Structures are given as structure tokens and as C-alpha cells.
Amino acid sequence: MLDLQSLLNDISQTLSNQTDRGKVADYIPELAKQDNQHFGMAIATIDGQLFSTGDAFEPFSIQSISKVFTLTMALGKIGDKLWERVGREPSGTAFNSIVQLEQERGVPRNPFINAGAIVVSDVVLADHQPKETIGEIVRFIRCLADDDSIMIDEDVAQSEGDTGFRNAALANYMRAFGNLHHPVEETLDVYFHQCAIAMTCVQLARSGLYLANGGMNPLTASKVVPRHRVRRINAIMMTCGHYDGSGEFAFCVGLPGKSGVGGGILVIVPDKAAIAVWSPGLDPNGNSKLGTMALEMLVAKTGWNVFGA
Incomplete structure (x- = not known):
């Protein structure tokens, strides 16, 4: 034992x-x-x-660990159609690299690199307002942990937004290829806040x-x-x-x-x-x-x- x-x-x-x-x-x-x-x-x-x-x-701040939960939510919303917009292979490049994204025409290698997680956030957004979707993500995680005290660290979220230029570049690039369906600023708002969950x-x-x-x-x-x-x-x-x-x-x-x-x-x-x-x-x-x-x-x-x- x-x-x-x-x-x-x-x-x-x-x-x-x-x-x-x-x-x-x-x-x-x-x-x-x-x-x-x-x-x-x-x-x-x-x-x-x-x-x-x-x-x-x-x-x-759980940061990219949140991507496990939003991936779960995205698969619940659209199932295997998700894999038409994001791959399932290791990237072999940095988590915030834009080079591979250019070579593969806006389709990220997997849902855990930043570009892939931004696509997943776009799926979870599902034509709602970012505030509604952010609330949905927090409620889902609270339910998983059976703990209603889990919150977003707003200072971290603000810090993410103030310095997230590379993520904005990734999002705009994917939007140009039609792989982001919502306005970039709305999708990024969801992404930055999910990463700021404490x-x-x-x-x-x-x-x-x-x-x-x-x-x-x-x-x-x-x-x-x-x-x-x-x-x-x-x-x-x-x-x-x-x-x-x-x-x-x-x-x-x-x-x-x-x-x-x-x-x-x-x-x-x-x-x-x-x-x-x-x-x-x-x-x-x-x-x-x-x-x-x-x-x-x-x-x-x-x-x-x-x-x-």
C-alpha cells in the first residue's frame, strides 16, 4: 500500500x-x-x-493548463469537426511560433500551442459575447473541481492583454485564412481571461x-x-x-x-x-x-x- x-x-x-x-x-x-x-x-x-x-x-495562474478544459468544451460543442481547424501533432516549434502557421496556411498543429488554443477559444465563443463565454469556462471548471471559489485574476488578464502582441499576430494571421470566425479582439479576450484563471x-x-x-x-x-x-x-x-x-x-x-x-x-x-x-x-x-x-x-x-x- x-x-x-x-x-x-x-x-x-x-x-x-x-x-x-x-x-x-x-x-x-x-x-x-x-x-x-x-x-x-x-x-x-x-x-x-x-x-x-x-x-x-x-x-x-494556471495559464495554458486551461487549454485542457477549453479543449474539452470545444469537443463538446462541435465534436470531431474541431480537427478540421486544428491538428493533433506535436509542433516541434516554440509555443508562440508563427512560422509553422504560415507554412500550414493558418491551421495550428495542435490545440495546446497558443495558435491552436486561440482557435479552440474561438470555437467555445460560439457567437456569444466574450463575457458570457468567460463565465461559461469558469463555471465549467468550478463544476469539475466542485469548488465555487475559483476565480479569474483580473490583474493577470489585464497584463496578458497589455502584452499579448504575438498572440494578436497569430490570431490575425489565422483570421486572414478564415480559421477564426469571430473578431480577433473578442476571441483574444476569451483566451487571455481563461489563461488568467487562478x-x-x-x-x-x-x-x-x-x-x-x-x-x-x-x-x-x-x-x-x-x-x-x-x-x-x-x-x-x-x-x-x-x-x-x-x-x-x-x-x-x-x-x-x-x-x-x-x-x-x-x-x-x-x-x-x-x-x-x-x-x-x-x-x-x-x-x-x-x-x-x-x-x-x-x-x-x-x-x-x-x-x-
Whole structure:
């Protein structure tokens, strides 16, 4: 029987001595204010147990982890028609690159790079006002986590909008190819606000349980998505969830995951649990440095690896 609480405590203690903690994202001014000494981790199991350590109850900006939830929503709205507008392949380029988008005529490689997530936000917008859609996204995540306290950090959202010139370029480029159906500023408003959602590790782990439990949310006993869609979302998380570091993450951790430049990572252990880890310092690929180390340590001890213990 695994003693997950002791294991988390050991990981937290080991990493507390780590001096190279990565570099916080400084291209979004609000994120540049983060202290890279933070570390938190939580495990939520499908049978209702919860384990946590460190700053697991401290809210942080989930950033690109939100793309998992909006992808789920977009697939719920238009199903497999989504794949006519966004691909399912690893990009091999930076998450905010425009070069590949030009070569492939405005169709992003996958829904987790910025261009792909902007298309997904455009799908979720669905001819509504941005404010309505932003509210829908927040309500969906609150329902997943069974927690109505989850909010958007408006300062982060404003900071995203004030500095999001590259994302605006991506959006305008896709609009020129007809792959954005709403005005650019409306789609970007949704995108910037979804990235600015603030959650704790505990909330984030709980929100990912439907992907560990065949599409059923064990917290509310409600069906979120069909089982076959869970497999597809987890597959894309495995191959594309960490940008240029996706292959390395699969090699070292071996679980579906999605990172964000706020320093968070959401990881799915199929049929067992969802894990969230947060440490704001990033590696050169934009993934949490200590978070990745913590997950590698956890998997080594638990054997939670989809490729075999």
C-alpha cells in the first residue's frame, strides 16, 4: 500500500534544498512578480482521497493548463469537426511560433500551442459575447473541481492583454485564412481571461479527475465526456502538453500532462488519480523545473507510468 502523504512530504523536503529552481516567466509582467521559492503538490484519487504538501492551497495562474478544459468544451460543442481547424501533432516549434502557421496556411498543429488554443477559444465563443463565454469556462471548471471559489485574476488578464502582441499576430494571421470566425479582439479576450484563471494545486488536481476516471467526475457523480474522448484528450496531453519538452516529459514521467508558464502542471494517472504541482521557476521550454522533477520522483516511487513500472 502506497503511503502517498509520506511520499509527497519526502519530495517536498528533497526539493527544498534545490538551488537551481528555474526562471519565472517575465514576459507577462504579473507573472514576473512570482517568487520561485514556492512549491506545492496535490494528488486527488478517483476514490475520493486527497494528499497535499507545501503550497498546495496557494492560488496561482494556471495559464495554458486551461487549454485542457477549453479543449474539452470545444469537443463538446462541435465534436470531431474541431480537427478540421486544428491538428493533433506535436509542433516541434516554440509555443508562440508563427512560422509553422504560415507554412500550414493558418491551421495550428495542435490545440495546446497558443495558435491552436486561440482557435479552440474561438470555437467555445460560439457567437456569444466574450463575457458570457468567460463565465461559461469558469463555471465549467468550478463544476469539475466542485469548488465555487475559483476565480479569474483580473490583474493577470489585464497584463496578458497589455502584452499579448504575438498572440494578436497569430490570431490575425489565422483570421486572414478564415480559421477564426469571430473578431480577433473578442476571441483574444476569451483566451487571455481563461489563461488568467487562478487555482490551487488541490483545486487543479480535483478538476482533472474526470480525465482519470473515464469521463465521469467522481466528486459530483456526473458524466463530463465520453470515455473515448478522454482517451483522445489524454493522448494529446501526452504528445503535446509540454511544448518542445513533450518528448522529454513522456520519457521521464510517462503520464499525460499539461503545463503552464505560471509554473503549474496537471498530470493524469488513468484509472487512479490526477496530480497537480506548482513551482513558478521554468526550464528553457517553459515548463516548471521543480514540478517536473517532483513528478519524475513520484512516478519512480509509485510506478505510475503508462508505459509500465
